[in-house]
Amino acid sequence: MKRSIIPFLSAAGIVLLLLAVSYLFMQQGHAEKAPEPPARPVPVDSTKCIAPVGKMRASHMQMLNEWRHSSVREGNRVHVTPDGRRFEKSLNTCLGCHGQNRLFCFNCHMYANVKPTCWNCHLSPMEMP
Amino acid sequence: MINEQRREFIRKTGLGVLAGLGAASGLFPALSLEKTLLPAWDEKPVPGKIRWGMLIDTRLCKGDCQQCTAACHRVHNVPRFINRWDEVKWIWKSPYENVFPTASQQFVDSGTKERKVLALCNHCAEPPCTRACPTEATFRRWDGIVSMDYHRCIGCRFCMAACPYGSRSFNWQDPRPAIRELSPTYPTREKGVVEKCNFCSERLVKGQLPACVEECPEKALTFGDLNDPESDIRKLLESNLTMQRKPELGTRPSVFYII
Numbered sequence: 040m041k042r043s044i045i046p047f048l049s050a051a052g053i054v055l056l057l058l059a060v061s062y063l064f065m066q067q068g069h070a071e072k073a074p075e076p077p078a079r080p081v082p083v084d085s086t087k088c089i090a091p092v093g094k095m096r097a098s099h100m101q102m103l104n105e106w107r108h109s110s111v112r113e114g115n116r117v118h119v120t121p122d123g124r125r126f127e128k129s130l131n132t133c134l135g136c137h138g139q140n141r142l143f144c145f146n147c148h149m150y151a152n153v154k155p156t157c158w159n160c161h162l163s164p165m166e167m168p
Numbered sequence: 169m170i171n172e173q174r175r176e177f178i179r180k181t182g183l184g185v186l187a188g189l190g191a192a193s194g195l196f197p198a199l200s201l202e203k204t205l206l207p208a209w210d211e212k213p214v215p216g217k218i219r220w221g222m223l224i225d226t227r228l229c230k231g232d233c234q235q236c237t238a239a240c241h242r243v244h245n246v247p248r249f250i251n252r253w254d255e256v257k258w259i260w261k262s263p264y265e266n267v268f269p270t271a272s273q274q275f276v277d278s279g280t281k282e283r284k285v286l287a288l289c290n291h292c293a294e295p296p297c298t299r300a301c302p303t304e305a306t307f308r309r310w311d312g313i314v315s316m317d318y319h320r321c322i323g324c325r326f327c328m329a330a331c332p333y334g335s336r337s338f339n340w341q342d343p344r345p346a347i348r349e350l351s352p353t354y355p356t357r358e359k360g361v362v363e364k365c366n367f368c369s370e371r372l373v374k375g376q377l378p379a380c381v382e383e384c385p386e387k388a389l390t391f392g393d394l395n396d397p398e399s400d401i402r403k404l405l406e407s408n409l410t411m412q413r414k415p416e417l418g419t420r421p422s423v424f425y426i427i
Contacts, residue, residue: 111317114213114310116373131353159358160318168352 087136089120096147100155103130130161138164219293219312220367221394221422222381223401223410224286228388231284236380236389237261240365243379245356247339247346256337258365259288259380268425270414280427286389288380289314289335289365290413290421300330306362312394312422313367323360332417336364394422 088095095102106128109115118126126132137143143164148155157163240259241248247256265273267285295314298306305320306327328336342359350356354370357363368378376382381389392401401424410424 107319111315111319112307114373130355160355162350162352162355166350168350 089118089124089126130157134162134164134167138167141165213310215310217310217395219394219422220291220372221312221392221401221424222288222367222378223390223404223424223426225388225390225426226283226285227426228386229284229286229384230386231261231282233385234261235383235385236286239379239383240368242349243351243368243371244354244366245343245347245351246363247343247356248348249341249346254340256339256343256363258337258363259286261285262287267413268411270416271411285425287333287335287413288423289367290333290419290423291365291367293420293422294418296330296332296417296419297327297336300326302326309369311369311372313369314364315366315369316362316364318355318357318361318363321361323362325362327362332414332419333421336362338362 090102106118110128116128118128120126134143141164144155144157145163145165158166237257237259240246241257244258246258249255261284264276264281264283264285267287291312291314293308293312295306295308298304298308298314301307302324303320303322305318305322306314306316309315323338325338328338339357339359339361343357347356368376368380371378377391378389381391390401390404392399394401396402404426405424408426410426412421412424415421
């Protein structure tokens with residue numbers, strides 16, 4: 040009888056240990072999970088943006104880089120959206136609508152802890168008159 | 169025996185990893201690698217078609233008038249530092265012998281000698297500054313304007329050494345506090361970049377004349393396309409004796425003067 044209890048006990052011990060360790064990891068994973076982003080007001084006129092919100096959120100930096108290159112270097116200052124609307128390639132075009140929300144750029148950038156250098160020279164929504 | 173089992177295990181594991189990768193690439197197709205934006209180019213300018221130039225009639229330009237300078241510096245957020253060593257300028261007035269140091273200075277009539285002459289970037293056809301720039305931050309545009317991409321400027325000031333006209337200024341300090349009223353239509357610069365006149369390229373795209381030309385009360389400034397024989401500036405160049413600054417250097421300036 041004794042011989043059959045020992046492996047059972049050791050197996051139970053191992054299972055308990057595994058549970059404890061996995062619980063620790065679960066706790067850690069839970070602690071690292073990002074808190075919800077702060078609620079922010081809806082930007083005015085967002086329905087008329089050059090691209091859908093999701094795309095802009097994901098790739099506005101590439102788009103701005105491309106705008107910068109083509110307008111400053113190649114002199115092509117007109118952006119045409121796939122549905123035929125035309126925009127001047129300028130940060131002021133964006134801020135024309137989004138500048139109404141003074142925290143437009145900052146809310147996300149602060150949350151994501153990214154520090155773009157745009158506002159070293161360009162006027163940010165906070166500084167727009 | 170053990171070795172063969174191990175080999176089998178490794179082989180199966182490898183196959184499993186490969187299969188997993190293949191499944192993952194099927195689940196997440198090129199979506200994440202998709203090119204974010206493909207703008208349809210249009211109205212791309214033709215290089216060499218236009219060459220913007222300016223003609224300054226120094227006879228009309230009044231000595232003490234600073235309206236063009238004020239307008240330019242207001243529109244472009246040019247800082248105004250108290251210390252002259254920090255001075256930043258896009259367009260300014262200098263004595264005749266400073267603007268034309270290599271022109272004949274012997275027995276010049278007093279009216280000319282005491283004249284204040286407007287100076288700005290000459291937007292040379294053969295600009296020495298663009299050759300000196302190691303980052304291509306300054307470059308000659310398709311329309312002859314010697315432009316600056318402030319994003320690329322590293323502040324090495326090679327271009328300032330290369331420019332024979334002193335048309336470039338360096339931001340030794342943060343320019344923001346030295347700007348009286350911020351113009352929202354044009355960005356400022358930051359500490360550690362070189363800046364200069366851009367021939368109002370941001371106004372030209374909107375079909376406006378440069379700020380200095382528009383502001384001049386005496387209409388002493390003429391702006392136009394040097395490649396167009398029918399333009400006002402070309403007609404004035406044909407009917408007047410004009411000068412360029414330091415023409416012997418071969419930079420072929422686009423700014424001309426009537427003395």
